Amino acid sequence: MTKIVQGTIGTCGVHFISDKAQLEELNLAYAGGCFEPDYLNTYYLPLADGTSVLLVGTKNGDLKNPNTIKELAAAACKEMRKLKISEFTLYAKPLLEEEKFLSHVVQSICLVTGKAKSFKTEQKEILYAVGLEGVENFCQSCVEEGIVLAEAVLFARDMVNMPANYLRPEDFAREIQHFVKDTEVETDILTMDVLEEKKMGGLLGVGGGSEFPPCMMVLRYKGNPDSKENTGLIGKGVTVDTGGYCLKPAASMGGIRGDMAGAAAVAGAVYALAKRKAKVNVTAVMPMCENRISGGSFVDGDVLTSYSGKTIEVANTDAEGRLILADAVTYAVRDEKVTRVLDIATLTGAVVGMFGFTVAGVVSDNDEMWEEFWNASLESGEKHWRIPFDKEHEKMIESHVADIRNMGASVCGTITAGLFIRSFAEGLPWLHVDIAGTAWVDDPIYAYQEKLATGTDVDTIYRWLNQ
Ligand code: BES
Ligand code: ZN
Ligand code: ZN
DSSP, rough: OEEEEEHHHHHEEEHHHHHTTHHHHOGGGGGGGOOBBBBEEEEEOOOOTOOOOEEOOOOOOOOOOOHHHHHHHHHHHHHHHTTTOOEEEOGGGOSSSTHHHHHHHHHHHHHSSSSSOOOOSOOOOOOEEEEESSSSSOHHHHHHHHHHHHHHHHHHHHHHHHHHOOOOHHHHHHHHHHTTTTSSEEEEEEOOHHHHHHOOHHHHHTTSSSSSSEEEEEEOOOOOOTTOOEEEEEEEEEEOOOOOOOOOGGGGGGGGGGTTTTHHHHHHHHHHHHHTOSSEEEEEEEEEEEEETTOOOOTTEEEEOTTSSHHHHHHHTTTTHHHHHHHHHHHHTTTSSSSSEEEEEEHHHHHHHHHTTTEEEEEEOOOHHHHHHHHHHHOOOOEEEOOOOHHHHHHTOOSSSSESSSSOOOOHHHHHHHHHHTSSSSSOOEEEOOOTTTTTEEOSSTTTOOOOOOOTTTHHHHHHHOO
16 A cells, blocks of 8 residues: 655655746746646646656635545646656645545545556556655544545445456455454355345345355444444445346446445445444445346346345346345344444436436435435535435335335336335435446546546445544
8 A cells, every 4th residue: 555654755746736826936937838727737847956846736626625635636646657656745735724634635645546456467566655745734543544545445446346257246245354354343244045044035036047146245343332323334236237137238238347336335434434443333234146147037027025025026127226225224124223224326327317427316214314424425525416205206116016116117216216225224214325327437537536436435434424
């Protein structure tokens, strides 16, 4: 992992500039002809004495917004990466209007300079050391938080990016087990025999069509033994979603290996909470499976009996996420005794149509929970927006043959998907996050992203629970 130290390091200094007048203070007034300090503009300048500077523009960037801070730090580091400069000093003061932003700066540095999993046969690893200059209150705890969050986000990205043939459901569970092994997190993997014994018809209905068996992973972190509160974090872990018999068209197959970003986010957040010894109790439940076609796969018109006992009419085999989440929510409520439920999933194409690739859709029946989550979202800089619902939407998933249907009408796809899951939360405060748009970007939208998996919502969930 990247080394972050206080003070000057390397021979390249990175300066954040909002106004050309600042170039004079740096004796670089002459660079003003070639550099406009517009937001995220960069200009690299080798100097006569063998040192160099990188200028990064901040003009029109909102320096009170964490997303801006993350972007600026990342843009600088990406430039260093491109130039193959592995030791450099960030003059970070302009990014630190608030002391806590040091955590965001460090997170971004580590995201860009950290190493992602690769399947190229020739790999080069560059070790980075970054000095921070101009940081008056060098908050060690903020630095550590930034490093831990970057580890968690990079892990989530790696999992989501992993090809389906390298990451079967049980491999995914073992990877998480390995990732949290040096923390206080307790792990459990419910394998096929347990799922059958418990009659988890939703997870078995979807996952049973694959040669690679489904499983359910549980993570328990009890950072506040004096409290009876225990937040359930339920993350969709479909390691590959072909659509099943409602097969996806070839053009939509691009991201089908990334359908476990919800589970990855939840695992990353629990890791970060445990590493930071947060005073909170959480239980993560991650149903993991493949959605494939085989001789015995489920088909439209089937009726599944969920773990809760409630029967489900399968109206579309591609709406598989909610079927496995239903069992996971019931398990969290009944077996793990959680006191409120957050579920997170790459669930609907509809949310992508609504918000694109930068805003996640939230559906919640609890104003207080939404308020808390919204504040966390402002702190992380990851965007979320709440979508309304009412009785008319609940009607859309009524079934003529079973207790509920796994798909609504052709409208309100994000709402009906959420409400389907809510119906398994047994009245507990519930908040649902649909990250189908934000979990995956073909090309980076924000400077701290890379191609493909974003590792979204690790940061927000961590900040939400780390109160
Ligand atoms: N995993 C998909 C949702 C998805 C779509 C994720 C695009 C990422 C990008 C989910 O399982 C799915 O296929 N949902 C269907 C539901 C429909 C059949 C009711 C959808 O949104 O089309
Ligand atoms: Zn699907
Ligand atoms: Zn899916």
